[in-house]
Amino acid sequence: MAPSSTSPPTSPPHTSQNGENGENSQNALWTLQDVPGKGKGLVVTQDVTPGTCLLSEAPLITTEIITSFDMDSTEQQLLGALNKLPKADQERYRSLHNNFSDSDPTHPLSGIVRSNAYPLGVEEEVGGVFADIARINHSCRPNVVQYWNPLFEKMTIYAVRAIPKGTEITTSYIPGGVSQERKQILKDHFGFDCTCELCSLPEDKLRQSDERIARAEKLDEMIGNSKNIYYAPEEVMKNARSLLNIYEQEGIKDGRLSRLYFDLFQMCNMHGDLARARCFVKYHCDLKKLAEGKDSKNVYEVLLYVKSPQKHGSYEPDGKWKTAASDVPKGMKATEFANWLWRGNI
Ligand SMILES: C[S@@+](CC[C@H](N)C(=O)[O-])C[C@H]1O[C@@H](n2cnc3c(N)ncnc32)[C@H](O)[C@@H]1O
Incomplete structure (x- = not known):
């Protein structure tokens, strides 16, 4: 759990903004409060569901x-x-x-x-x-994602996990890494010692988390290697499934997860498998919508491929996994579908 504060709010509750046109809704979603050990921070005033736009703000x-x-x-x-x-x-x-x-x-x-x-x-x-966004503290296991929307020239903050009432809104100031690396970067660049929920885990739990993150980095490197994607796609698929498991265990919901799905989309496309390519690009698109809103430039860009994956430059019509986009099986149970999607690597 992210730290929450029992101190009285230092400002009235703020309203949500829908990110599409900046209209305010009537819901008071967060307040500025003192957060023990971190100065001030933003704390939600009601239960927040993933995909909620908490802030949409132009820079000062x-x-x-x-x-x-x-x-x-x-x-x-x-x-x-x-x-x-x-x-x-x-x-x-x-x-x-x-x-x-x-x-x-x-x-x-x-x-x-x-x-x-x-x-x-x-x-x-x-x-x-940004006047309000600047008040969001860092967590190595954040509950929101920040995204600069160039179409509106605003920074948006979307919840990527459920945030229970009274919990602090936290984002990540850095791309990830094992705890020692994270601590060092936060100290060197931002001048503070991180006390987030992940860095505050008991030693054995932090070690386990570090081992998973180090393994995830190795898997990510293997999956991102174009030679492996071309010559060893079965191995990449297996490693991608393992990486997804680690992301689930570690609660990673940021760009690393959406990038994994995009890598898989490109790999399936490259081997002519339009059915799986379509599924993976849809997962990628759904995550982008959740973290950046449906008016994100990134969402507009990939929607085309959800409809027609073959329009992406990675498509190779004579690939060895050849399927049609309409070959996505229907009516299967979840485990059966996962078995199909991951080519048995579940
Ligand atoms: C961008 S400001 C966040 C808002 C700030 N707490 C305030 O009072 O305005 C970043 C500063 O907040 C504090 N901070 C943010 N995240 C923290 C964390 N995980 N652990 C400890 N301090 C943190 C540090 O002092 C850091 O330099």
Whole structure:
């Protein structure tokens, strides 16, 4: 369980936003509260189901304005950008947490960027500071996923697991890894010692989790290797099933899971198996919808392949696993279907 707080809320409850057009619903979904050992955090005020949009927010400031590596100039550029904002937004920015206020007291605005900015897209250099999203603490087993929606120029936060009332909303600031690596990155880049539910497990449980994650990384590497996909697809299928089991055990619901399904989609397509390709791309698409909303650019892009997997560049019509997209079996029991889907590797 993510930590929850019994402290009184420090702001009134906030409403959900549907992520499609930013309209507010009437539901108060979260409040800003003190969270023991982590400063402030966002805590849900009601049970939240997976796929709920908890926040959809435009940045107060983006780091596009930063053109210098010199800290004094960076601070000046941030000050210039901040002064252009309405007074209330300036105050919201200045009130955000700065983890570097002791080590670098002369650059407070830069310290706020370093402590709170999110990249605006995958492998994107430009970051953004968001007034509410900045209050979400990190967990190595998070319950939400953040996604920069370039179509609306907003960061969205969707629940990817059920979040019981009173539980803190947590996201991951990093891509994953075993506990020692995670701790090191969080310390080096964000300046804090992680106290999340995963890092706080008893030693033996943490060791077991680390072993699973290390094995998952090896499997992921094997599956991502194009030679294996081409020459050893049966082996890849078996390893993918094992990887899926680890993700289930570890509660991993982020991009690693949706990428696994996309890899399988491409592999089945490459071997002419349109029926399984269609199933795997559908699972990928469903996960993207859950984590990014149905108005995500990534969802629009893959919907075409759910309908017509052969339109993807990976399709090889004379592959050795040849099936038609309409060959997906109907009316099977779940175990029978899984046995078909995984080619017996269940
Ligand atoms: C982006 S801010 C999150 C909101 C912040 N707690 C606040 O009061 O505004 C990141 C900071 O929160 C704290 N924090 C976030 N996740 C944490 C975790 N898992 N363990 C310990 N501290 C955490 C650290 O001080 C970190 O530098």
